[in-house]
Amino acid sequence: MHIQTNKKTGSLRAAALFLPLAMGLVAPTVAQEDEDPADEWFVLQGGDVYTGTGAVLRGASVLSKNGKIAEIGYDLYIPEEAEILDVAGYRVYPGLVAIESRGLFGGSSDLANSVDPFSKNMVLALSAGVTTARSGSEVAKLRAGHIDGLVLTSGVLPGLSYSKSNPSGKRTLRQKFEAAVRYLEAYAQWEIDKKSDKDLKEPSDKGVDSSILRYVRGEARPVFSASTRTDLLEIARLAQRFGFRPIINGCQEGWIVADELGRAGASAIITARDRSTKSEQLVRTGGSSIENAAILHRAGVSVTIIPGSAGISLGGIVGRDLMHLTVEAGFAVRGGLSEKAALDGITIEPARLLGVEARVGSIEVGKDADMIVTDGDILHYQTFVQWAVVSGEVVYDKEAELFFAHIRPRPEGSLSPEERVDAGETADEEIEEDSDDSDPPEESGEEAGDEGDGDSRP
Amino acid sequence: MTLSSTRTVACLALCLLGLGSLSSALDEEKGRAILARKILIAARPGPSVLDNGVILISGARIEAVGPRSEIEIPEGYEVLDVGNHWVGPGFLDLHNHTASDLRSLNDTVYLTNPGLRAVAGALPDNPAMRVALAAGVTSVLTIPGSGSNMGGQGVLQRTGFRGFEANLIRNPGSLKLAQAGNPERSQPWTPRRSFMNYNTRSTFRRGVAYAKRWSAFEAGTGEKPERDLQFDIFRSLYKGEAQVSTHTQIHQVVLMTVTMVAIEFGLPVFIDHGTFDGFRAAPQAQAAGVNAILGPRAIQPPIAGFIDTDGAILGVAASYQERGHTTIGFNTDAPVIPEEELPLQAAMGVHYGFDNSNMDAIRGLTIVPAMTVGLQADQGSIEVGKYADLIVTTGDPIDPRSSVEWVIQHGRTVYDTSKERRRW
Numbered sequence: 085m086h087i088q089t090n091k092k093t094g095s096l097r098a099a100a101l102f103l104p105l106a107m108g109l110v111a112p113t114v115a116q117e118d119e120d121p122a123d124e125w126f127v128l129q130g131g132d133v134y135t136g137t138g139a140v141l142r143g144a145s146v147l148s149k150n151g152k153i154a155e156i157g158y159d160l161y162i163p164e165e166a167e168i169l170d171v172a173g174y175r176v177y178p179g180l181v182a183i184e185s186r187g188l189f190g191g192s193s194d195l196a197n198s199v200d201p202f203s204k205n206m207v208l209a210l211s212a213g214v215t216t217a218r219s220g221s222e223v224a225k226l227r228a229g230h231i232d233g234l235v236l237t238s239g240v241l242p243g244l245s246y247s248k249s250n251p252s253g254k255r256t257l258r259q260k261f262e263a264a265v266r267y268l269e270a271y272a273q274w275e276i277d278k279k280s281d282k283d284l285k286e287p288s289d290k291g292v293d294s295s296i297l298r299y300v301r302g303e304a305r306p307v308f309s310a311s312t313r314t315d316l317l318e319i320a321r322l323a324q325r326f327g328f329r330p331i332i333n334g335c336q337e338g339w340i341v342a343d344e345l346g347r348a349g350a351s352a353i354i355t356a357r358d359r360s361t362k363s364e365q366l367v368r369t370g371g372s373s374i375e376n377a378a379i380l381h382r383a384g385v386s387v388t389i390i391p392g393s394a395g396i397s398l399g400g401i402v403g404r405d406l407m408h409l410t411v412e413a414g415f416a417v418r419g420g421l422s423e424k425a426a427l428d429g430i431t432i433e434p435a436r437l438l439g440v441e442a443r444v445g446s447i448e449v450g451k452d453a454d455m456i457v458t459d460g461d462i463l464h465y466q467t468f469v470q471w472a473v474v475s476g477e478v479v480y481d482k483e484a485e486l487f488f489a490h491i492r493p494r495p496e497g498s499l500s501p502e503e504r505v506d507a508g509e510t511a512d513e514e515i516e517e518d519s520d521d522s523d524p525p526e527e528s529g530e531e532a533g534d535e536g537d538g539d540s541r542p
Numbered sequence: 543m544t545l546s547s548t549r550t551v552a553c554l555a556l557c558l559l560g561l562g563s564l565s566s567a568l569d570e571e572k573g574r575a576i577l578a579r580k581i582l583i584a585a586r587p588g589p590s591v592l593d594n595g596v597i598l599i600s601g602a603r604i605e606a607v608g609p610r611s612e613i614e615i616p617e618g619y620e621v622l623d624v625g626n627h628w629v630g631p632g633f634l635d636l637h638n639h640t641a642s643d644l645r646s647l648n649d650t651v652y653l654t655n656p657g658l659r660a661v662a663g664a665l666p667d668n669p670a671m672r673v674a675l676a677a678g679v680t681s682v683l684t685i686p687g688s689g690s691n692m693g694g695q696g697v698l699q700r701t702g703f704r705g706f707e708a709n710l711i712r713n714p715g716s717l718k719l720a721q722a723g724n725p726e727r728s729q730p731w732t733p734r735r736s737f738m739n740y741n742t743r744s745t746f747r748r749g750v751a752y753a754k755r756w757s758a759f760e761a762g763t764g765e766k767p768e769r770d771l772q773f774d775i776f777r778s779l780y781k782g783e784a785q786v787s788t789h790t791q792i793h794q795v796v797l798m799t800v801t802m803v804a805i806e807f808g809l810p811v812f813i814d815h816g817t818f819d820g821f822r823a824a825p826q827a828q829a830a831g832v833n834a835i836l837g838p839r840a841i842q843p844p845i846a847g848f849i850d851t852d853g854a855i856l857g858v859a860a861s862y863q864e865r866g867h868t869t870i871g872f873n874t875d876a877p878v879i880p881e882e883e884l885p886l887q888a889a890m891g892v893h894y895g896f897d898n899s900n901m902d903a904i905r906g907l908t909i910v911p912a913m914t915v916g917l918q919a920d921q922g923s924i925e926v927g928k929y930a931d932l933i934v935t936t937g938d939p940i941d942p943r944s945s946v947e948w949v950i951q952h953g954r955t956v957y958d959t960s961k962e963r964r965r966w
Contacts, residue, residue, distance in 0.1 A: 359880065361669050374945075374966050398855070400817060400839025401879065402890045411886070414942035419964070423943075465889035465941060466898075486853030491860070491895040 124150050125166035126476040128455060131176040134462075136431050136446035146176065148453030151233075151475035156449060169478065171457045174470060177427070178446045179215025179226075179454035180409055183353055183388050183434040186395040188217055188226065188406075189234075195222050196235045202228070205396040210472040210480035211487060212407040213462065215454040216435070216444045223438045225454065226472075228479040236440045241331065242295060244306040246322055247315045254318070261326045264296045299328040305351070305437070311336035311360070313370065316345060323348040331437055336360050336372045339379040346383035351437055353388045354380070354429075356415035357404075377429070378420030387421065388437055389413050389429035414463050423463060452476075459492075470494060574599040574953070575615040576932070577623040581607070582630035582901070582939070585923040586909040590901040597629065599930040602952035607924055627947060630904060630939050631923050632680025632931035634911040635884050636716075636787060636835045637814050637873035640670045641684040641699050644877070648689030648728065654745040656717055657772035658694030660686050666699040666709040670881060675701040675957050676965035677882035678933040678946045681711060683915060688720030688789040689728040691742045695775050696787055698915065702931075702951030712784070715915065717775050719811075720789035721798060739798060746807050749776030757781075779809045785915055786811040787835075796820035796827065804830040812914045814873060818842060819849045821861035828867045833914040835871040836862065838879045840890045857894025859906070864895075870902065871910040882966045889940040903940055929953075 126148045133141040133156065147155045147162065162168065182188075188209045190200025200206075206228050209217065216225050222238040246254055270287035278284045289297070298304040308319050311334040320341065323330045329349040332338065336358050338345055345352070354377050362371030373379070377387045391412040397405040404411075413426040421429070435445025443452045453476035460467040468488060472480035483489050581595040596613040598606040606613055615621060639647055643663035651658065664684060665671075674682070681700050686693030698715035700708070721742060726732050733741070752773040757780065758764030778784035786809055790799040796816055800823060803811040811832055813820065817839040827834060836858050844851040862870050872887040874880070879887065888903040896903060912922025921929050933939065934948035945964065949957035957965070 357880075357883075359673075373964070375964055398841070398843040400841055400843075400858075402840045402894070403879075403883065403886050408890075411942055417943040418945045418966075420945075463943060465886075465893050468893075487855045490854050491857065 121165075123163070123165075124476060125163045126453065126473070127160070127162055127166050127168045128176055128457065128473065129168050129170050130172035131174045131457060133176045133447060134178075134427070135448065136178045136427065137448060138446075143172065146447060146453070146455065148473075148476035151453055151477070153447065153449050153451050153453045156447065169457075169471065169473075171471070174457045174459060175462065176447070177213070177456050177458065177462050178431045179444065179456050179472065179474065180213040180430045181432075181434040181438070181440075181445055182209070182214045182217035182394065182406055182409060182430075183390050183437060184394040185209070185214070185217035185219050185406055188214075188396070189219055189224060191219075193220055193222070195219060195224050199224070199231060199234055201230050201234070207480060207485060208396045208398075208407055208487065210474075211469055211482065211485070212409060213456045213458070213469045213472065214406065214409060215456065215472055215474050216438075216440065217406075218434075218438055223440050225444070225452070225474055226479070227474045227477075233475060236443055237438070240438050241307045242304065244308055246308060246319050247310060248318065258322065260293045260296045261300065261322070263292050264300045265326060267292045267297070268300060300326055302328065305329050305331050307331040307333055307353075307437075309333045311338075311358075313337040313340045317341050320344040320348040320350060323350065334358070335380070336376065337370060338385070339373045339376040340369055342379045342383035342385060345380065345385045349384075351386040351388065351433070352377075352380050353390055353434075353437070354416070355390055355392050356412050356419060357392065374415065374419035376419065377416040377426075381421055381425050386433050386436070387416070387425065387429045388433045389416055389426065390434075410463055410467075411465070414465070417463065426463065459494075468492065573601075573605070573616060573619040574930075575613075575619045575621045576629060576934075577610065577621065578629040578934070579624075579626050580628040581924060582628060582904055583607070583924050584631050584901070584905050584908045585925055586905050586913065588923075588925075590904070595629075597924060597930070597932070599950070599953045602929055602954075604924060604926055604928050604930050606926060624934050624948070627934050627936055628939065628944075629924070629932055629934050630678075631908040631921065632933050632949065632951065633678050633884050633907040634681045634683075634915075634917070634922065635674075635679055635874055635876070635881060635907075636683040636812070636871065636911045636914060637837070637875045638682035638684045638881060639687070640674075640876040640881055641666045641668070641682050641701070642697075647687035648693065649686070650690045650693075650728065652772075653690060653741050654692035655686075655690055655694050656692045656745065656749060656775050658686060659697070659714070660684050660694060660718075661697040661713045664697055664699065664706055666701060666706060667704050670876070671701045673966050674876075674881035674884075675949055676946055677885060678935065678939060678949065679881055679884050680931045680933070680949065680951050681921065682876075682881070683715050683787065683911075685716060685718045685787055688718070688724035691720055691725050691738055692745060693718040693720060695784075698917070700951060702949065702954075702956035711917070712915075714775050714778055714784045716785050716787040717779060718789065719786050719799075719803065722795045723791050724789065735795070739802070743802060743806075746803070746809070749773045750780060750807055750809070753777045753780035782810050782916065784810075787814045788812065789815055791815045791817045791820050793819045793822040796823040799823075800826045800830045800832050804832050810916070815839070815875075816862070817858055821856075821858065821865060821867075824862045824865035824867040827862075828865075828869075833869040833871065833910065834862050834867055835873050835911060835914060836891070837873040837887050838875040840887065841894050855894070857891060857896055859891035860895030860897070863897060863902075869910055869913070870896075871906040871914060872903075885940045886942055889942065892940070907940070 128146045130143050133144045145160050147160050188205050189195050190203035191198025206226050210226050223236045224234045227234050246257055267289055274287050299306050310316055319330050331351045333353045335352040356377055358372050360372045381387045389412050393405040409430055413430050417426045432445035435441040444454050455473045456469050457471040458467050458469055470482050471478050483494050576597045581592040583589045583592055594610050596610050642665050646663040683696050683698050685696035695714035696716040697713045698711035703709050753776040755767040756777050759766050786803050788799045790796050803809050813834040816834050816836045840858055842856040859870055874884050888907050892898045892903050909922035912918045921931050930950055930953040932950040933946050935944045935946050937944040947959045
């Protein structure tokens with residue numbers, strides 16, 4: 085079978101729809117037609133492909149051309165010069181998307197000019213499956229080893245505040261929305277009236293907040309940091325009144341007002357393990373709930389998941405930082421969220437909120453070839469990311485890095501990307517050397533200094 | 543909260559307690575049979591898993607456990623089939639602070655304070671512990687902080703019942719020893735290891751001498767010694783009725799836990815933390831029978847000039863295991879890690895290389911800590927004669943995705959998601 089798709093509009097779903105057509109009518113493949121010696125081809129071959137937005141394809145292959153996914157399916161035509169990574173027995177997922185991150189890129193702002201593509205934290209985030217992350221108002225790919233092609237977009241997640249703790253700020257914001265709506269109404273009326281009166285003056289947008297205008301027009305979505313049910317309810321009502329879709333960061337008591345948030349078309353960015361206790365002075369429900377993500381999702385709120393700490397922590401305490409994004413998703417499942425929705429919450433949902441869903445967040449033809457290969461269920465605690473692929477190139481290989489190569493080393497016979505699976509070819513010697521690093525380090529018996537005494541535990 | 547509302551709540555709680563104990567008394571008379579697809583026995587040594595099994599509960603204890611084909615359910619027993627859910631023993635965390643008033647954590651009177659008691663601030667029935675219960679943590683060792691080399695005595699408590707008395711397992715539960723890596727910072731001067739070892743050793747010497755005088759008196763071979771509250775804990779330690787729970791970390795310090803406390807003074811002791819490169823002392827600890835209750839740090843990255851790992855990020859539990867240690871458990875040091883994340887500590891141990899092919903991770907939350915504090919006759923595994931402290935989970939209990947549906951303590955239902963909102 086050979087799945088073939090139109091590259092411009094192609095998606096996996098489209099591929100499935102047009103499959104009979106492609107098989108029956110189009111004899112020469114796109115790949116063959118488009119072959120050019122300068123093209124870079126890369127194949128993840130024979131893995132169980134969890135596409136995210138489409139089906140799970142067992143033992144399928146993903147072919148990418150110049151960093152973009154060209155085809156997904158079985159018995160693909162593979163150009164001779166293609167680099168092939170045999171991942172039979174492994175799972176292939178879309179690279180994870182971190183809606184928030186700190187310290188991954190070695191720079192602070194202006195990533196294009198400050199990125200350190202050899203940053204240790206970038207490698208560690210890749211080891212956790214993260215291939216795209218927001219840093220400040222920018223979104224970038226963890227394209228380790230490269231200084232270009234990292235930044236996807238900027239100016240994302242513009243923040244607004246609407247809280248009872250700042251009543252005058254609330255009034256001001258509401259007035260801005262009212263002004264924006266009045267302007268749009270006047271403009272619409274002018275468009276009608278000018279047909280009969282050509283000299284009618286266009287209404288002025290003076291004093292109208294241009295970003296608020298974009299929210300009301302549905303061109304952008306503002307993000308609010310809010311967690312109490314009162315603030316959440318206020319935001320939901322504001323959004324319904326002015327017709328914009330809010331993104332809510334925190335959203336701890338969202339489960340109590342989930343229906344209102346659903347009606348407002350809200351999206352929530354949630355830490356499943358967030359804890360806040362309800363005020364003992366109130367009889368009504370309150371505080372955090374492990375079921376928050378599940379209840380919100382049921383109410384139609386799209387859920388994005390982020391751990392409590394968006395940085396990489398090597399202090400020894402584990403499970404709560406960006407290296408354990410999948411653990412946080414696991415806790416959302418504990419609260420009743422489906423595994424599919426939990427995986428969406430760390431892939432396609434954050435990609436949508438960041439406006440990069442056309443590039444990353446799922447395995448679809450035409451999207452960036454950003455994928456991770458794991459040795460098991462991505463949400464299982466024992467699973468490790470074996471390879472991370474960004475823009476059709478292996479940027480992380482567990483066996484080739486020092487950090488985790490010693491933990492359950494990959495069985496011999498697993499092929500490294502440098503190896504072609506052409507019949508008769510033998511393993512590259514360099515690869516064998518790499519796999520020798522898998523032994524745990526010997527006891528060195530060196531004297532420990534006092535630097536480590538600083539345990540801050542009570 | 544106002545005083546009047548406190549009274550109302552207290553009154554309400556009492557009323558509820560009355561009703562609760564009535565219904566559970568009925569349950570106990572009837573006896574219960576729990577049927578499950580997977581039962582985690584977690585005995586050590588012994589079997590780990592029983593498929594399609596039955597547990598019979600009579601009163602507070604387990605009456606029988608075995609395959610469905612072999613166990614006959616007595617007439618009149620309430621039969622509870624939990625379907626595809628798993629049943630396992632409740633968890634025991636040997637390093638907890640949150641079942642107490644955290645403000646008295648580091649009370650300090652002398653350079654060593656074996657007379658101070660965590661029980662003075664014990665608060666087992668609090669919101670944090672109610673969440674812990676919903677994570678399957680049915681008992682905890684609540685200990686003082688590590689502000690001085692000896693912070694005081696810990697207390698072993700349950701989490702399932704209302705009020706202190708119902709939850710008390712044992713007091714003293716342990717003597718908290720902090721060998722290094724915290725006491726330094728609580729003094730206006732900065733004591734270092736030679737001082738701290740001297741300080742610790744001299745207190746142990748006096749304490750053991752005190753305990754020996756009492757033993758001689760009890761055996762009729764000595765005069766009645768004068769009671770000294772500062773040293774009474776050593777009578778429990780000397781008789782093996784309590785253990786030394788040791789804040790210890792870094793190779794040399796863990797080595798000193800083994801050589802000083804276990805070998806030199808012959809007192810029951812366990813490693814509590816054991817982090818940084820403490821794993822280098824794992825063979826000596828194993829040989830001396832010193833159990834390793836590890837955490838809350840789960841990994842050790844290389845630290846330039848201190849711990850050389852050739853770039854590897856080591857799993858702490860895996861590193862003890864690789865060096866032959868066979869009695870490994872996990873802790874949280876709650877609130878450092880919230881108590882409800884105790885099972886995650888085991889899961890992270892496995893992630894970072896701890897071999898779980900014999901289900902040692904679940905043992906590290908149950909039978910290993912129970913053995914470590916001498917409670918193995920009463921709890922820590924699903925075996926006949928032990929308390930029915932059971933958790934029913936939707937799957938592998940250390941998987942964050944599995945939720946705890948039902949908790950039974952001493953044969954009584956203490957948490958049931960079919961009757962109340964999920965707490966965790």
